[in-house]
Amino acid sequence: MANVNPDLRKERENGTFSVEKLTNLLDGGKHVTDRRRHVERLALNEFSKGEDYNFMSRKERYISALHKTERALRCCKEYGLTKPDEVYWLWQLAFPHEASPIQLHGDMFLPTLTRQGTEEQVNKYLPLAEKYQIIGTYAQTEMGHGTFIRGLETTATYDPQTEEFILHSPTLTSLKWWPGGLGKTSNYAIVMALLYTNGKNYGMHPFMVQLRSHETHEPLPGITIGDIGPKFGFDTIDNGFVQFDHFRIPREDMLMKYSQVLKDGTYVKSTKLKKSSYGVMVLVRSMLIYYLAIQGLAPACTIAIRYSAVRRQSEQTKSQLEPQILDYQTQQYKLFPILASAYAVLFTGVKMKEIYYEVDNEIQQGHTERLPELHALSSGLKALTSSMASWCIERCRLACGGHGYSAASGFPKIYVAVTAACTYEGENTVMLLQCARYLIKTYQGASNGKKLSGSVSYLSDKVNSRSTITSEFSLKSLVDAFKHRAFRFQACGSDPEDSWNRNSVVLTKAAEAHCYYYMVSVFESVVEAVEDDAVKRVVGQLCQLFALFAIHENAGDFVQDGFISNDQMELVKWKELSLLSDIRRNAVLLVDAFDFHDEFIGSILGRFDGNVYANLFEWAKSSPLNKPEVQESYIKYLQPLLNPNKSKL
Ligand SMILES: CCCCCCCC/C=C\C/C=C/C(=O)SCCNC(=O)CCNC(=O)[C@H](O)C(C)(C)COP(=O)(O)OP(=O)(O)OC[C@H]1O[C@@H](n2cnc3c(N)ncnc32)[C@H](O)[C@@H]1OP(=O)(O)O
Numbered sequence: 001m002a003n004v005n006p007d008l009r010k011e012r013e014n015g016t017f018s019v020e021k022l023t024n025l026l027d028g029g030k031h032v033t034d035r036r037r038h039v040e041r042l043a044l045n046e047f048s049k050g051e052d053y054n055f056m057s058r059k060e061r062y063i064s065a066l067h068k069t070e071r072a073l074r075c076c077k078e079y080g081l082t083k084p085d086e087v088y089w090l091w092q093l094a095f096p097h098e099a100s101p102i103q104l105h106g107d108m109f110l111p112t113l114t115r116q117g118t119e120e121q122v123n124k125y126l127p128l129a130e131k132y133q134i135i136g137t138y139a140q141t142e143m144g145h146g147t148f149i150r151g152l153e154t155t156a157t158y159d160p161q162t163e164e165f166i167l168h169s170p171t172l173t174s175l176k177w178w179p180g181g182l183g184k185t186s187n188y189a190i191v192m193a194l195l196y197t198n199g200k201n202y203g204m205h206p207f208m209v210q211l212r213s214h215e216t217h218e219p220l221p222g223i224t225i226g227d228i229g230p231k232f233g234f235d236t237i238d239n240g241f242v243q244f245d246h247f248r249i250p251r252e253d254m255l256m257k258y259s260q261v262l263k264d265g266t267y268v269k270s271t272k273l274k275k276s277s278y279g280v281m282v283l284v285r286s287m288l289i290y291y292l293a294i295q296g297l298a299p300a301c302t303i304a305i306r307y308s309a310v311r312r313q314s315e316q317t318k319s320q321l322e323p324q325i326l327d328y329q330t331q332q333y334k335l336f337p338i339l340a341s342a343y344a345v346l347f348t349g350v351k352m353k354e355i356y357y358e359v360d361n362e363i364q365q366g367h368t369e370r371l372p373e374l375h376a377l378s379s380g381l382k383a384l385t386s387s388m389a390s391w392c393i394e395r396c397r398l399a400c401g402g403h404g405y406s407a408a409s410g411f412p413k414i415y416v417a418v419t420a421a422c423t424y425e426g427e428n429t430v431m432l433l434q435c436a437r438y439l440i441k442t443y444q445g446a447s448n449g450k451k452l453s454g455s456v457s458y459l460s461d462k463v464n465s466r467s468t469i470t471s472e473f474s475l476k477s478l479v480d481a482f483k484h485r486a487f488r489f490q491a492c493g494s495d496p497e498d499s500w501n502r503n504s505v506v507l508t509k510a511a512e513a514h515c516y517y518y519m520v521s522v523f524e525s526v527v528e529a530v531e532d533d534a535v536k537r538v539v540g541q542l543c544q545l546f547a548l549f550a551i552h553e554n555a556g557d558f559v560q561d562g563f564i565s566n567d568q569m570e571l572v573k574w575k576e577l578s579l580l581s582d583i584r585r586n587a588v589l590l591v592d593a594f595d596f597h598d599e600f601i602g603s604i605l606g607r608f609d610g611n612v613y614a615n616l617f618e619w620a621k622s623s624p625l626n627k628p629e630v631q632e633s634y635i636k637y638l639q640p641l642l643n644p645n646k647s648k649l
């Protein structure tokens with residue numbers, strides 16, 4: 001590439017491994033990288049020349065996103081992109097760190113329909129939904145309750161006379177509130193409501209509900225609907241509210257795969273699957289982990305590390321060039337653990353996708369044994385990785401100094417999208433507690449001699465009481481340390497005498513310790529499987545840093561019971577710092593390996609070519625506030641102050 005900043009060019013010449021090989025590893029093979037790049041070229045042809053998001057109003061952002069949605073759907077059709085990964089690659093460049101107004105249609109509406117609908121219902125609605133002749137969302141949360149699903153108030157009361165359900169919002173707090181795309185875009189929703197039949201409440205069930213006229217898009221009579229107003233972010237999506245006033249739908253529109261209401265109102269439950277109506281949340285939580293790495297951690301550290309290679313600041317030695325800020329140990333300490341976390345979350349995300357599809361497949365065959373473990377793991381990891389991603393992005397912003405605070409850095413857009421995931425799909429503390437609930441039960445089972453498998457097998461294993469960490473820092477010894485911590489926390493958290501609430505801070509820590517252990521062991525297994533020696537060395541260093549940083553940050557958890565000795569902790573600190581120097585040499589290449597296009601990252605600081613300053617200046621000049629030279633607001637508000645004689649007011 002011509003015109004690359006000389007510092008960045010030097011970084012790229014000095015690396016010790018093949019970036020291409022690492023990219024192939026991250027993608028899951030060379031053939032996947034090739035295919036991804038092909039799809040991305042198609043996407044860039046269509047989407048690279050858009051208006052600058054930073055200079056648009058919220059309404060313009062929504063309209064532009066709808067326009068891009070229509071074009072993205074057309075591209076997928078034209079180019080025959082049907083596989084989920086291919087659609088995702090195209091979508092990612094069409095909507096960099098944004099959401100499409102129809103995001104929930106693909107992410108939650110379709111999966112709920114196909115998993116909870118009967119064959120007949122799927123046959124009726126899926127073809128229409130796949131052709132976007134109906135666009136749906138997932139309406140569960142209400143103004144008064146999001147977390148406590150059993151507290152939802154919207155009712156669906158069966159009327160055997162007309163064979164219809166009557167949907168009703170009995171209180172203000174029962175208004176559906178938050179569903180993505182509900183405000184203006186969707187004409188259908190899967191509404192989660194309390195099922196009443198023959199005078200009895202059977203709890204939350206899913207209903208297919210038409211909201212708007214097919215002809216005019218006007219809300220149907222009995223429905224009051226709209227956008228909930230501006231949010232922290234997600235400007236491109238119309239999160240909405242809906243109020244039902246005795247709105248009738250046919251009996252056939254309750255999604256009846258797992259439970260039915262017969263014509264006479266008899267309720268029949270045809271599954272032993274626990275919490276069957278909660279299924280789609282497990283899906284999204286499992287997928288989110290990968291998404292947080294690719295949409296959050298990886299682009300954020302790409303920006304901060306490239307910029308730190310280009311930025312020079314402060315005189316170290318008289319009359320010599322100011323150093324690249326990436327050479328400061330403190331800067332490395334800010335950024336390299338984040339880089340290591342990006343890799344850790346990415347590998348864990350890939351693993352979680354695999355596990356989800358395995359368990360989902362088993363559930364379709366009627367085997368539900370692994371669902372509780374998947375629910376616990378996906379809840380815990382969703383919470384841990386989304387909060388990790390949020391604070392890491394903020395740390396990357398701080399690492400970029402003043403320019404980090406400019407929208408040109410790309411951080412605001414990335415941050416507001418990622419931090420939302422700490423709340424949606426289950427608020428993080430609540431999700432950690434769900435994970436802990438399962439761990440405590442499992443620990444108690446293991447204490448009674450039950451042999452365990454999967455992510456919790458360590459609870460029935462023998463754990464070492466002294467760390468085997470030496471100056472070699474083998475990955476096995478690091479995994480072992482996290483296993484020990486997780487085990488110890490489960491033991492503390494499961495005091496049967498203590499009430500749940502009084503113990504809940506410790507329980508959240510127990511869940512985090514479990515998830516950390518899981519992430520470190522996934523990372524270790526990925527490193528072990530790498531064939532190329534040079535790549536293995538660098539990802540091995542990242543794995544060590546991920547583990548050692550967490551041990552150092554949470555030192556008390558490891559030394560309190562004497563598991564790690566003082567001498568070992570000194571070694572940990574020494575090794576952590578020496579890893580910073582090792583990683584320094586490859587830092588730029590390690591972010592290049594994510595293989596992101598500038599159009600996706602959306603940051604002047606993180607440009608591949610490193611030409612930050614010239615582009616920053618051009619970008620600032622293009623700000624609408626700089627056109628015209630003298631603003632009308634001057635005449636109105638400033639002239640009377642600055643130049644009272646000339647003012648016409
Ligand atoms: C695909 C990529 C994604 C990109 C997305 C980007 C853009 C999209 C942006 C936003 C989309 C957002 C959508 C939403 O937010 S939809 C709404 C999501 N809402 C929630 O997540 C609500 C959170 N609350 C709950 O999940 C539950 O209420 C609860 C689990 C906190 C508590 O439920 P409750 O009924 O009170 O259950 P109990 O505590 O009594 O537990 C009973 C029992 O059931 C087990 N269990 C709970 N949940 C599940 C589940 N999902 N699956 C399986 N099992 C579950 C629980 O563990 C208990 O088991 P037991 O101990 O053995 O009894």
Ligand SMILES: Cc1cc2nc3c(=O)[nH]c(=O)nc-3n(C[C@H](O)[C@H](O)[C@H](O)COP(=O)(O)OP(=O)(O)OC[C@H]3O[C@@H](n4cnc5c(N)ncnc54)[C@H](O)[C@@H]3O)c2cc1C
Binds near residue numbers: 140180239425
């Ligand atoms: C961007 C965005 C998109 C969304 N999209 C959708 C959507 O498409 N469809 C949909 O249905 N919903 C959607 N939601 C709603 C979302 O799922 C809920 O907001 C979320 O589940 C949290 O619930 P809540 O708002 O009731 O939080 P609350 O439960 O009120 O949380 C507030 C505080 O109370 C604490 N708390 C609550 N219960 C407990 C407990 N049992 N133990 C300890 N602490 C507790 C929490 O930890 C938190 O600190 C979206 C939300 C956002 C922000």
